[in-house]
Amino acid sequence: MKARLTSLLAGITALVSTPALMASESQINMTRGATDISNRVYELHMLVFYICLVIGLIVFAVMFWSILRHRKARGVTPAKFHDNLALEITWTVVPFLILIGMAVPATITLIKMDDTSDSDLTVLVTGSQWRWHYAYHDYDVEFQSNLATPRGQIYGRLPRGENYLLEVDRPLVIPTGKKVRFLITSDDVIHSWWVPAFAVKKDANPGYINEAWTRVNEPGIYRGVCAELCGQGHAFMPVVVIAKEPAEFEEWIRGEEQRLADQRAEEERLLGMSMSKDELMQMGENVYLTQCAACHQPNGRGIPGVFPSVVGQGLAVGDLDAHIDIIVHGSSGTAMQAYRNQLSMREIAAVITYQRNAWGNDTGDVVQAADIHNFIQGNR
Amino acid sequence: MSTVVADSHDAHDEHHDHKPTGIKRWLFTTNHKDIGTLYLWFSFAMFLLGGSMALVIRMELFQPGMQVVDPHFFNQMTTMHGVIMVFGAVMPAFTGLANWMIPLMIGAPDMALPRMNNWSFWILPFAFLILLSSMFMPGGGPAFGWTFYAPLSTTYSTDSTALFVFAMHIMGMSSIMGAINVIVTIMNMRAPGMTYMKMPLFVWTWFITAFLLIAVMPVLAGVVTMVLTDKYFGTSFFDAAGGGDPVLFQHLFWFFGHPEVYIMILPSFGIISAIIPAFARKPLFGYASMVYATASIAGLSFLVWAHHMFTTGMPTFASLFFMYMTMLIAVPTGVKVFNWVTTMWKGAMTFETPMLFALAFVVLFTIGGLSGIMLAITPVDYQYHDTYFVVAHFHYVLVSGAVFSIMAAAYYWLPKWSGVMYDEFLAKLHFWCSLVSVNILFFPMHFVGLAGMPRRYPDYALQFADINAIVSVGGFLFGFSQLIFLWVVIKAARKQGVPAPAKPWEGAEGLEWEVPSPAPYHTFDTPPKVS
Numbered sequence: 003m004k005a006r007l008t009s010l011l012a013g014i015t016a017l018v019s020t021p022a023l024m025a026s027e028s029q030i031n032m033t034r035g036a037t038d039i040s041n042r043v044y045e046l047h048m049l050v051f052y053i054c055l056v057i058g059l060i061v062f063a064v065m066f067w068s069i070l071r072h073r074k075a076r077g078v079t080p081a082k083f084h085d086n087l088a089l090e091i092t093w094t095v096v097p098f099l100i101l102i103g104m105a106v107p108a109t110i111t112l113i114k115m116d117d118t119s120d121s122d123l124t125v126l127v128t129g130s131q132w133r134w135h136y137a138y139h140d141y142d143v144e145f146q147s148n149l150a151t152p153r154g155q156i157y158g159r160l161p162r163g164e165n166y167l168l169e170v171d172r173p174l175v176i177p178t179g180k181k182v183r184f185l186i187t188s189d190d191v192i193h194s195w196w197v198p199a200f201a202v203k204k205d206a207n208p209g210y211i212n213e214a215w216t217r218v219n220e221p222g223i224y225r226g227v228c229a230e231l232c233g234q235g236h237a238f239m240p241v242v243v244i245a246k247e248p249a250e251f252e253e254w255i256r257g258e259e260q261r262l263a264d265q266r267a268e269e270e271r272l273l274g275m276s277m278s279k280d281e282l283m284q285m286g287e288n289v290y291l292t293q294c295a296a297c298h299q300p301n302g303r304g305i306p307g308v309f310p311s312v313v314g315q316g317l318a319v320g321d322l323d324a325h326i327d328i329i330v331h332g333s334s335g336t337a338m339q340a341y342r343n344q345l346s347m348r349e350i351a352a353v354i355t356y357q358r359n360a361w362g363n364d365t366g367d368v369v370q371a372a373d374i375h376n377f378i379q380g381n382r
Numbered sequence: 383m384s385t386v387v388a389d390s391h392d393a394h395d396e397h398h399d400h401k402p403t404g405i406k407r408w409l410f411t412t413n414h415k416d417i418g419t420l421y422l423w424f425s426f427a428m429f430l431l432g433g434s435m436a437l438v439i440r441m442e443l444f445q446p447g448m449q450v451v452d453p454h455f456f457n458q459m460t461t462m463h464g465v466i467m468v469f470g471a472v473m474p475a476f477t478g479l480a481n482w483m484i485p486l487m488i489g490a491p492d493m494a495l496p497r498m499n500n501w502s503f504w505i506l507p508f509a510f511l512i513l514l515s516s517m518f519m520p521g522g523g524p525a526f527g528w529t530f531y532a533p534l535s536t537t538y539s540t541d542s543t544a545l546f547v548f549a550m551h552i553m554g555m556s557s558i559m560g561a562i563n564v565i566v567t568i569m570n571m572r573a574p575g576m577t578y579m580k581m582p583l584f585v586w587t588w589f590i591t592a593f594l595l596i597a598v599m600p601v602l603a604g605v606v607t608m609v610l611t612d613k614y615f616g617t618s619f620f621d622a623a624g625g626g627d628p629v630l631f632q633h634l635f636w637f638f639g640h641p642e643v644y645i646m647i648l649p650s651f652g653i654i655s656a657i658i659p660a661f662a663r664k665p666l667f668g669y670a671s672m673v674y675a676t677a678s679i680a681g682l683s684f685l686v687w688a689h690h691m692f693t694t695g696m697p698t699f700a701s702l703f704f705m706y707m708t709m710l711i712a713v714p715t716g717v718k719v720f721n722w723v724t725t726m727w728k729g730a731m732t733f734e735t736p737m738l739f740a741l742a743f744v745v746l747f748t749i750g751g752l753s754g755i756m757l758a759i760t761p762v763d764y765q766y767h768d769t770y771f772v773v774a775h776f777h778y779v780l781v782s783g784a785v786f787s788i789m790a791a792a793y794y795w796l797p798k799w800s801g802v803m804y805d806e807f808l809a810k811l812h813f814w815c816s817l818v819s820v821n822i823l824f825f826p827m828h829f830v831g832l833a834g835m836p837r838r839y840p841d842y843a844l845q846f847a848d849i850n851a852i853v854s855v856g857g858f859l860f861g862f863s864q865l866i867f868l869w870v871v872i873k874a875a876r877k878q879g880v881p882a883p884a885k886p887w888e889g890a891e892g893l894e895w896e897v898p899s900p901a902p903y904h905t906f907d908t909p910p911k912v913s
Contacts, residue, residue, distance in 0.1 A: 029845050030829035032765055047762045054752035061723060062745060068726040069741070073733075074663070080889075081728035084665040093720045094713060101709045104759060109702060111761040116698040131538075156841060158447045166446060168843050191534040192628055194693060194768060198834045203764045205694045207629055208533060209622020212695035229693075229768040229836050231527045233534060234453035237839040305454060307521020307540050337538050 040201035042111050118213040121183035129193030129206035132235025136174045143258045147172050149238045168225040173242035177251035186212045197226035218245040235296045279368050286356025289349045302361045318357045326377045347371040412496035414481045421478025428470030435463040440857035443850050456840035457525035464528025469553045475788045476649040477560045480588050486894035487582045489573025489910045494566040502559035509552035516542035532620035532631040536612040547610045554599045561595035575912035584652030590680045591648045594641045602638040629694050636687035644683045650787030654740050661737035662729030663889035668721040675714035692763045701760045708758035735809035739790035750778030771831025777824045797886040801900030802879030808870045815863035822856030
């Protein structure tokens with residue numbers, strides 16, 4: 003029994019004292035992360051943890067000594083004392099000094115973290131239910147970042163992948179070694195943009211802009227999540243950041259600018275062209291599943307009292323202009339967002355066509371990108 | 383502390399023990415003991431209900447993926463679990479203990495405002511009926527967390543929000559009335575000779591708690607009203623589009639919410655300060671410093687609210703201020719823990735169930751307090767905030783803290799309430815099952831939180847799977863352990879047990895032990911003299 007106790011104690015000591023077990027890739031401790039700041043934060047965390055551990059152990063040791071020794075079963079007579087000024091002053095002053103010892107490094111780190119000046123690159127991060135949107139200042143690049151984990155994995159119909167719920171269709175890309183400033187805001191409710199490896203967690207408040215920054219040392223893929231309850235898709239809007247060497251980053255962002263420019267030109271060119279209903283339906287289904295299904299559900303029936311059904315009722319089988327209007331401009335005072343800047347005109351046309359013909363809606367309406375263009379121009 | 387000069391009040395108490403029978407007794411009662419009993423049973427019912435909601439949460443989180451409920455219902459469960467446990471279980475339990483024990487402890491015949499006392503209890507079940515009924519509305523009940531941050535609770539919420547707001551109003555009224563009653567009783571109805579510095583610490587801590595309640599419950603009422611008008615009457619307190627600010631909501635909520643945290647723990651300090659000396663057979667160490675520490679904690683509680691909001695984007699200066707103030711709370715809290723440990727030192731301890739719960743409280747509450755210091759450090763809080771580390775922290779102080787102290791109190795005073803000794807074997811079984819399972823339930827949450835699992839997630843990444851499975855097992859063990867407690871209390875309430883003497887605990891101090899067990903319906907008609 004005693005030997006077992008000793009080995010248990012040795013095990014616990016090893017657990018708290020072996021840096022390897024507490025190291026960055028551990029699944030039971032904070033990550034060291036990938037930046038100087040995140041390392042400082044990790045060290046501060048460990049410092050405070052060890053101080054708390056020692057205080058706790060001392061208090062519990064005294065207490066358990068009392069429990070073992072000062073028990074009536076041992077026939078002791080209780081002492082009578084109930085005051086000791088010197089002792090009471092000591093245990094007021096000593097904790098105060100320990101707290102100052104923790105506050106000093108904490109203050110220094112916090113001031114460094116809050117200093118967003120002299121950044122090399124700025125990215126506007128916008129949260130919305132339930133995806134992130136990234137826009138690079140100084141570059142003509144912006145895009146949405148949606149959860150890439152298929153629904154089948156969430157509902158157990160497919161085997162779950164390694165990065166289950168931590169994978170997106172289009173990750174944010176930033177350069178290593180540069181001070182990247184994030185401007186963080188929201189389109190709807192409060193979200194919180196968190197990448198543990200950067201020690202950056204900042205709330206995205208609708209109508210206000212928060213600042214944060216990072217300087218990543220090593221190239222790599224860093225995964226994060228939304229940390230503020232934002233409705234039922236809260237767990238399904240991860241953050242993925244890829245850090246690339248500056249040269250590679252430059253190459254990537256130029257390519258991205260070109261690609262987006264091509265896309266816009268293509269869109270312009272295609273405005274005059276019509277897509278077949280099948281093409282529209284196929285594209286529309288994809289758009290619907292990434293953009294609409296979180297609220298209106300994959301079967302289109304919504305959630306009664308929360309999100310309206312788009313099957314056999316309402317705008318999806320009603321007036322076409324009103325249907326286009328709500329998707330282009332959203333509906334103020336509700337969770338329905340404006341998609342004008344989030345989707346291309348072809349995508350809007352496709353998703354409207356899809357909604358008007360899927361699930362037995364069968365209105366037969368076919369909407370083309372040109373219709374959306376005309377609507378926005380006020381020609382409809 | 384107080385001792386009683388011999389007095390023959392007990393004898394004539396028996397003569398006018400008249401009361402209506404059946405349901406009328408409970409509906410119309412103005413007797414502090416009846417009302418205390420009502421509060422305690424109500425809070426236990428809510429504890430089981432809120433607990434079963436926690437089990438739905440733990441069932442869903444047992445493994446990755448969505449299996450049991452959908453995310454919207456999951457959010458309703460986290461919201462209702464929080465609201466019910468805070469406003470339905472912990473707070474009414476303390477009010478019940480206050481009703482039963484404060485008049486007995488200060489030698490008063492009843493609470494000062496007995497009719498208001500009746501009302502403050504009886505509106506409570508209706509508040510919770512309204513709240514629970516909202517779950518059957520189209521779109522379900524509130525799903526924005528017990529903190530109901532705007533605009534998730536305004537523009538983006540369902541119409542059950544209106545019921546949520548009215549339920550909160552009623553709970554707030556009930557708490558304010560309860561608090562007024564406690565203050566008036568303590569200030570006016572202490573027995574001759576019972577000066578403030580002779581009051582038992584349970585009375586002192588409740589006295590201070592009552593002032594906190596009166597100070598912050600109106601703030602809660604204000605903020606829920608603003609949510610209501612933002613949602614239904616076109617105001618824009620929390621909407622930037624109309625010149626408001628969603629972060630204002632959080633400032634107002636936490637200006638209520640942080641003192642609320644202490645409302646749920648200060649009476650525990652009083653209970654533990656009664657039980658440890660009783661079973662250590664030694665006077666409480668540092669009575670005066672306990673009183674001053676409680677008052678300092680209460681004062682500081684108004685200056686730390688924004689430590690819940692470090693990630694909202696406060697100016698550095700504000701973050702630093704709230705960090706320093708929060709760290710400062712560790713000093714008076716430490717004083718309390720040191721006082722309890724020193725009370726045990728060189729005592730002659732025995733380990734009946736109330737003492738076991740009190741000892742567990744000291745250890746587990748201290749763990750929760752230490753993780754609180756970690757959370758106070760702003761730069762590190764950026765990593766802890768909104769993760770399971772926070773969930774672990776506040777469950778350590780609220781479950782193995784506040785709830786354990788309520789259990790300790792229930793066992794300590796059950797002989798006085800029921801007149802029989804509870805079943806010590808079952809009680810110890812309840813204690814050990816609770817102690818082991820509460821740690822299986824909450825300790826591993828620290829680890830998943832540090833590893834990065836956010837709170838209020840219905841589904842999670844695969845690396846958190848093992849620990850979540852363990853936590854869920856702990857949750858079910860803890861939940862079902864509480865049925866043992868129910869069994870013990872029902873046995874005692876049905877008088878199955880050895881009759882209890884007036885003072886069943888050798889080292890217990892205080893006026894409540896001067897009256898017979900069970901305490902007669904009316905006590906201290908003539909005030910005892912305290913020397």
